[in-house]
Amino acid sequence: MPSNASFQPERGCHAGRPALPWTGFRGRPSPPQPPETPLSTAQQDLTTAPIPVLIRRLAIPASIAFLFNTMYNVVDTFWAGRLSTTALAALSLSFPVFFVLLAMGSGFSTGVTALVGNALGADRRRDAARIASQGLLTSTGVAVVVMTAGFLAVEPLFRLLGADGEYLAICLAYMQTILLGAFLPLTSFMLNGILNAQGDMVTYRNFLIGATVLNLVLDPWFMFGGLGLPAMGIRGVAVATLVAQAGGIVYVGRRAWATGLLHRSEGAMWRPHWPTLRDIFTQGVPASLNMMTVALGIFIITWFLSRFSENAVAAYGVATRIEQLVLLPTVGLNVATMSIVAQNSGAGRFGRVRSTVRTALGYGAVVMVFGSALVYFGSDALMGLFTDDPEVIATGGHYLRIAAFVEYAYVLLFVNTSALQGLKMPAFALWIGLFRQIAAPPLIFWLLAHVLGWGLDGIWWGVFGTTWSAAIIAVWYARRQTDRLAAREAELDAVLRDPAAAAE
Structure with a gap:
């Protein structure tokens, strides 16, 4: 990473000339705003540092994060297979429903990354803070919709896919537990989107490495019981996932808070702001x-x-x-x-x-x-x-x-x-x-x-x-x-x- 002295840009401008005017949300000019707190060098680099350096600095930790995300799923599959063939099949059958949850989280996170990044690039840090806070509100609302729709649809869907008897019961035990904690992965995705917009790929990588290691311990413990915990079977795999996600929210949330975008959000920014929410939905x-x-x-x-x-x-x-x-x-x-x-x-x-x-x-x-x-x-x-x-x-x-x-x-x-x-x-x-x-x-x-x-x-x-x-x-x-x-x-x-x- 370049030293602090290497890149000291004038935010939102080229050397010696103003930037193209940023028109805020939906093409409307943004109102005059108070002076902004200077961004850290890590955040400023994205508009000034050599592009090959930036791509390597961002892409490598992001790729490592995806590797450990894959390994996390491998751990779940491994331990479900140790429980029973039916449990392994239930995990596979649940994937389409779980994929909808992932798609919603990843999609809205992508939208927030684009909006926050554009606002920061235009030196509109107050707008970026508003988008960040409204993004977290969005993740909560989407979680409620996914949880409600999921509970209504999951049993008929599993029956349509051929599950019945014990097979159906195991599928429901896993998926209904995940749906109860739907806000956890969605919030985690959104916090990561806020960090990605500022060029921070390391935090989520660290979370996924830690979550994978934690999952190696929690999966067998929760599935088979021990140390005072009853055996939860396939439900234990879901509980382990939610525990890891909760820990991730604490860690990733602290890092997102440290950027200043969230703690500079006044109370008004945490109330629904419909133009911003509309932009988030348009992107997400x-x-x-x-x-x-x-x-x-x-x-x-x-x-x-x-x-x-x-x-x-x-x-x-x-x-x-x-x-x-x-x-x-x-x-x-x-x-x-x-x-x-x-x-x-x-x-x-x-x-x-x-x-x-x-x-x-x-x-x-x-x-x-x-x-x-x-x-x-x-x-x-x-x-x-x-x-x-x-x-x-x-x-x-x-x-x-x-x-x-x-x-x-x-x-x-x-x-x-x-x-x-x-x-x-x-x-x-x-x-x-x-x-x-x-x-x-x-x-x-x-x-x-x-x-x-x-x-x-x-x-x-x-x-x-x-x-x-x-x-x-x-x-x-x-x-x-x-x-x-x-x-x-x-x-x-x-x-x-x-x-x-x-x-x-």
Whole structure:
């Protein structure tokens, strides 16, 4: 991290000239505000520090956080399997419902990151404080809705998915416990969004490392009992999750409070402010729905694969887990891109926005050269780590050799959509998600697999085609937007350098 003396920016401005005017919420000029407390160097860096340095500083801890988030889920799966096969199946069956909770939390957190980052970049710290406090109010309201709707829908949904008897009881024991504490993960997500907007990726990383270690202890203790606690079975896995989330709120909340955004929020800022809430929902709802399209996309491809064989479904499930692990180092690039873009967008530094996207894509290309090579040449060996079924290994290995040429498309897609979210353009991510996950796959899978007679290969090449087409559209649209904004910035520079020439 650069020293404090290295970067002392004039907030919201370029060297020697004012920023493009920030119009506050919904395009309305913000009212005059009292002098702001200077930001810390860590917060200021996002609009002044060298972009490659920033991306490395933000992306590495964010990627580590996602790694430990994955490990956290592995711990739950491991201990549920030790309880019983039914408990393990219940955990899997509960995932679609739990995914809705994650999508809501992650989506609204993304919206708050974009809004707070833009406000800080424009030197509107009071606006940023209002967004932060209203974001926490939003997480509470969303939690109430999710909890209520979940309790009403979860039993019919599990029955629809085929659960009954003891299987249904175990599913309900886990999911209803999670729903009772829905406000905990949603609040944790929101606090992290506030920190991400200021370039702090380390706090949430530390929380997830600690939560994973804690989960290793709490899962077996709560499931099987001991030291005065009764055995809770699968409910113990849910309770362990909520305890870890509660601890995370204390730790992450203290760090968010220390930034000054929350404790500078007067009492009035904690009352509903409808224009701000509207902006949060405008940013958060598309991001949440975009995540939900992923679940629908998984259902669609699974349905097509099930027409071929159970082994095809199993092979795809294992192969996608391998892809997720290979892509893990690039996940931090998405978070870093959005945080840097948001602040530089607010500061009117759109040249830096464009450079951020290009640099992130460059880093992603380097990582994916090695990742794709690993997937292509090690496909069968990687499959063998998860299954010993020869047919599943052969099917999944063949898919991975095709997928090796798709991995960079995911980087292109996710980095560019993250940049657009940082620019407060969240709708694109939803529309491209609907295209990639829901609209295009059924048509392309049917055409390639059945009309052209490619069989199972038609599904694999369909994934290739839909992903690359979405990536190309994302690159084109994001470049168009960033080039337009950078041109505005250049025009303003020209006016300020030579007002007389501009007037002519």
